[in-house]
Amino acid sequence: MQEFEEALLTLREAGRYRQLRRMESASAPRVQVESRELVMCASNNYLGFANDERVIQAACAALQTYGTGASGSRLITGNSTLHEQLEATIARFKQTESAILFNTGYMANVAALTTLFGDGDVIFSDELNHASIIDGCRMSKAQVVIYRHSDMADLQGKMEEFHHAKKKLIVTDGVFSMDGDIAPLPQIVELAQREQAFVMVDDAHATGVLGAHGGGTVDYFQLDARYVQIQVGTLSKAISSEGGFIAGDQVLIDYLRNKARPFIFSTALSPGVVAAALTAIELIGAEADRRNRLHRLSIQLRSALAARGFQVQQGETPIIPVVIGEERRALAFAKRLETLGVFAPAIRPPSVPVGSSRIRLTLMATHSDRDLELILHAFETAGKEVGVIS
Numbered sequence: 001m002q003e004f005e006e007a008l009l010t011l012r013e014a015g016r017y018r019q020l021r022r023m024e025s026a027s028a029p030r031v032q033v034e035s036r037e038l039v040m041c042a043s044n045n046y047l048g049f050a051n052d053e054r055v056i057q058a059a060c061a062a063l064q065t066y067g068t069g070a071s072g073s074r075l076i077t078g079n080s081t082l083h084e085q086l087e088a089t090i091a092r093f094k095q096t097e098s099a100i101l102f103n104t105g106y107m108a109n110v111a112a113l114t115t116l117f118g119d120g121d122v123i124f125s126d127e128l129n130h131a132s133i134i135d136g137c138r139m140s141k142a143q144v145v146i147y148r149h150s151d152m153a154d155l156q157g158k159m160e161e162f163h164h165a166k167k168k169l170i171v172t173d174g175v176f177s178m179d180g181d182i183a184p185l186p187q188i189v190e191l192a193q194r195e196q197a198f199v200m201v202d203d204a205h206a207t208g209v210l211g212a213h214g215g216g217t218v219d220y221f222q223l224d225a226r227y228v229q230i231q232v233g234t235l236s237k238a239i240s241s242e243g244g245f246i247a248g249d250q251v252l253i254d255y256l257r258n259k260a261r262p263f264i265f266s267t268a269l270s271p272g273v274v275a276a277a278l279t280a281i282e283l284i285g286a287e288a289d290r291r292n293r294l295h296r297l298s299i300q301l302r303s304a305l306a307a308r309g310f311q312v313q314q315g316e317t318p319i320i321p322v323v324i325g326e327e328r329r330a331l332a333f334a335k336r337l338e339t340l341g342v343f344a345p346a347i348r349p350p351s352v353p354v355g356s357s358r359i360r361l362t363l364m365a366t367h368s369d370r371d372l373e374l375i376l377h378a379f380e381t382a383g384k385e386v387g388v389i390s
């Protein structure tokens, strides 16, 4: 225990000891956090379905029919009509032949990388990919080559070095989770075609948010789904439930169903979360207005923050990083925001590079215009006090 205690002490001294915050209400634009009402600016409930009455009712009805737990893995006794319906719905939504569920997006990434790639293969991975991709790469026995963030010249150079590898894969986040930028998928696909490599996209933050149909980055760039053979997603963000999935060709999904250890050796998702996800995906198809509003708000808030002198990455996704710089200043900024009624925690190393600590705002389609005014007012006040803007 002494070793762990010392490590914790080091974290405390560096100001990096992490503490849990306690939410006392649903993840909506106004939340109750430790007895205070705040404007929530850090939720992945992008479209507002996590507290939508129709989604809640669907989950309740499934609980009444199927009970609380699936009580078995999919291949033994845990498979239900609902699981099959959800996989078929995801395949339609992603315009692929088939899809397979996992218990989290994290597990879906690990499953894809460790089951499909191994000894003699090479995985080319963007340096800013999500931790679950990094872990999946480490756990696979493939050689891993990191390329500079969305840098196609660097990727091309590195791919040429490994021309004769057995199988090759380019893996990228669709929308990067800390910067909110969109991967250059058309160029990645072009390179992959030239080098005969697979493409895998993790669309955790793009699913339901980007594209004419909310289908994610493939939909956004109007690419043929056959060129992105492995489409990973999570049910925990815009789809407002929990779980993850891989969508792709029938043969790929059949292979995963037979070989992927995270699928085989874990209990199936519980009926309530499966039903919630099913309803949310239906609503994504039926209510494009939510997606359009989210898009509009994201652009509006970015330009309003930039106009006030903040360092904001331009873009169109609901992940809006406001770079503060030094770690302690970002912490002080987040603390002041909170006293002004806005919940938007600081993101610090190791999640982001040293010197680029930031406030990572995320918007929801259900934020009102008044919420946006409050956010801007809090940023302006805190920004002046902490010395981020003049």
Ligand code: PMP
Pocket (backbone or CB within 6 Å): 104, 105, 106, 107, 109, 130, 132, 173, 177, 202, 204, 205, 234, 235, 236, 243, 244
């Ligand atoms: N990929 C990305 C890009 C993510 O941001 C996340 C969630 N933080 C995941 C995968 C993991 O998804 P889940 O929370 O469903 O495990």
